[in-house]
Amino acid sequence: METSMKVNKISDCLWEIPKTEKEGMLVPARIYANDTLFESMDKGVFEQITNVACLPGIQKYALCMPDGHWGYGFPIGGVAAFDTKDGIISPGGIGFDINCGMRLITTNLKAEEVKPRIRELINELFRAVPAGVGAKGTLKASVTQLKGIMERGVDWCIENGYGWPQDREKIEECGHIPGADPSKVSEKAISRGANQLGTLGSGNHYLEVQMVKIDNIFDEKTAGIFGISEKNQIVIMVHCGSRGFGHQVATDYLKVFDKAMKKYGMTVKDRELACAPFKSSEGSDYYKAMLCAANSAFANRQIITHRIRESFSKVFNTSAENLGIEIVYDVAHNIAKVEKYKIDGKEKEVLVHRKGSTRCFGPGRKELPEIYRSVGQPVIVGGSMQTGSYLLAGTEKAMQETFGSTMHGAGRTMSRHAAKKRVRGDQLLKTMAKDGIHVKTASMSGLAEEAGIAYKNISEVVETMDGLGITKKVVKLKPIGNIKG
Amino acid sequence: MEEYFFLDNIATADVAIESRGDTLEELFSASATATFEVMADTREIQLEIKKVLHLENSEIDGLLFDWLAEIIYLKDSECMLFGKYVINVTKNRNYQLDAEIFGEEINQTRHDLRCDVKAITFHLFEVYKKNGKWISRFILDL
Secondary structure, eight states, X not given: OOOOSOOEEEETTEEEEOTTSSTTOSSOEEEEOOHHHHHHOOHHHHHHHHHXXXXXXXXXOEEEEEEEEEEESEEEEEEEEEEXXXXXXXXXXXXXXXXXXXXXXXXXXXXXXXXXXXXXXXXXXXXXXXXXXXXXXXXXXXXXXXXXXXXXXXXXXXXXXXXXXXXXGGSGGGGOXXXXXXXXXXXXXXXXXXXXXXXXXXXXXXXXXXXXXXXXXXXXXXXXXXXXXXXXXXXXEEEEOOHHHHHHHHHHHHHHHHHHHHHTTOOOSSGGGOXXXXXXXXXXXXXXXXXXXXXXXXXXXXXXXXXXXXXXXXXXTSOTTTTTOEEEEEEESEEEEEEEEEETTEEEEEEEEEESEEEOOOTTOTTSOGGGTTTOOEEEEBOOTTTOEEEEEEOHHHHHXXXXXXXXXXXXXXXXXXXXXXXXXXXXXXXXXXXXXXXXXXXXXXXXXXXXXXXXXXXXXXXXXXXXXXXXXXXXXXXXXXXXX | OOEEEEETTSOSSSEEXXXXXXXXXXXXXXXXXXXXXXXXXXXXXXXXXEEEEEEEXXXXXXXXXXXXXXXXXXXXXXXXXXXXXXXXXXXXXXXXXXXXXXEEEOOTTTSOXXXXXXXXXXXXXXXXXXXXXXXXXXXXXX
């Protein structure tokens, strides 16, 4: 922890920076972290989350999740809700990779069936799901088709043979957020993303084959409802986003917002927090364009799911239906959404920005598929490639405290450059093989940047929110194979 | 002389770069080379294809931002890596950039590819002149 700011410990794992600490703060800033995670938080988190607390229309608190680290504008792990009437929308509070997110998929295969064929399976997946810089997807969509994808997301995929009808309900917002308007998206964004549908990307994006160890099931009943009930069951996790399409939407609108700030006479603590009133023409246009990218990201993960089904079917010589390849859930990480919460005793409509954080709605919410409504939303939290991941469930407490939000992953503690100084990609590949994780990567240096040492301890991050009752642990998952972009 | 440095401990998940040049042209070229060095070994890029660009901006920092945004866009839309930049920056009412940029199509089996660059960001973004040198600091979102 490197800050001269006054930070009060509210309770175990919850810290608060009072609104008197920085001129212009409208609400306090709150950071969720145990003592160890708090001590390792970088200075940028404290600066950035207090800057967020100064943005017009912010409600209750500017929040930072336990995986928080320096982002641009907002910290990654940042959550903030703004009044839809007099609040703002900020591209910096969403991120360049709009609707970067995580999808978890079950199979009825067992580790003993998959491990002997993991090399063949990973090679097949690596062929079917292009990864890394310059990867082109095999689906060539016309501009008309791309507009359909922007407007209708996963619905378009299912209607065009890239999914099963039951996939729809097990995706946040059913894989299609209404209100997307392709006329608000530049031709540049369309041409940048046209050949990237069904591709993984690079950085921390991956496709991972994982196994369920029976002693890692913390809540048997909820795990069963989520489709995980077998010892050594194999599941698949996908982490990726809207690719170049979403990146260009963000780049385009950052310039629009830079000008809009002057037009509306708004000032922010950091140029990267450029924003506009949500109801302004600039804010409204960006929201509609952002939804195009969000729907495209849902579609991207859906097309990847289709390729996963084809790959498993080919390797195991039976249909994907026979292999039980069903979606558990799909969550967005980088997004802003209109939601309603009780604030100061009154129900209020707000625009919740989640930047590197996950929605975690509690039981009973109508937005959840009926089969999950009794236990809360599945929350998929990716760890580093070496350390495993978690499946959690959302809670009512999250609805009251964090605008139904929780962490999204382990969170980096080490820069990419520093990680590469400590680890060589080829050596990491061998180390992971010894640990029973077969990796195929598009980039050895990219692999080194994603080494486990560069990340916080995922279990500590998850325990922080479990201890506070924001999300409940359901299953921990162990990687056995990984495709890294 | 063109040069660039990767700045550690500024951006945890992204990459911070300081680029320098004796002229604006050298500064722009160094910044572009640094951007592509994040994604590939730029010494290995063949200069087979030429693209011609014209950009205008009222501010010099805005022009550098536009320049980097444009070559990142071309990387995805044309699926290309670039390795050489012949640049001319002039100032009339606005700053104007005319450039010929040279590179080749990305070949995953031949290039030593690294981490993809999503975007140039405004965070800590600056362009200034000091002791006769043009200097820029910028952060790329990875």
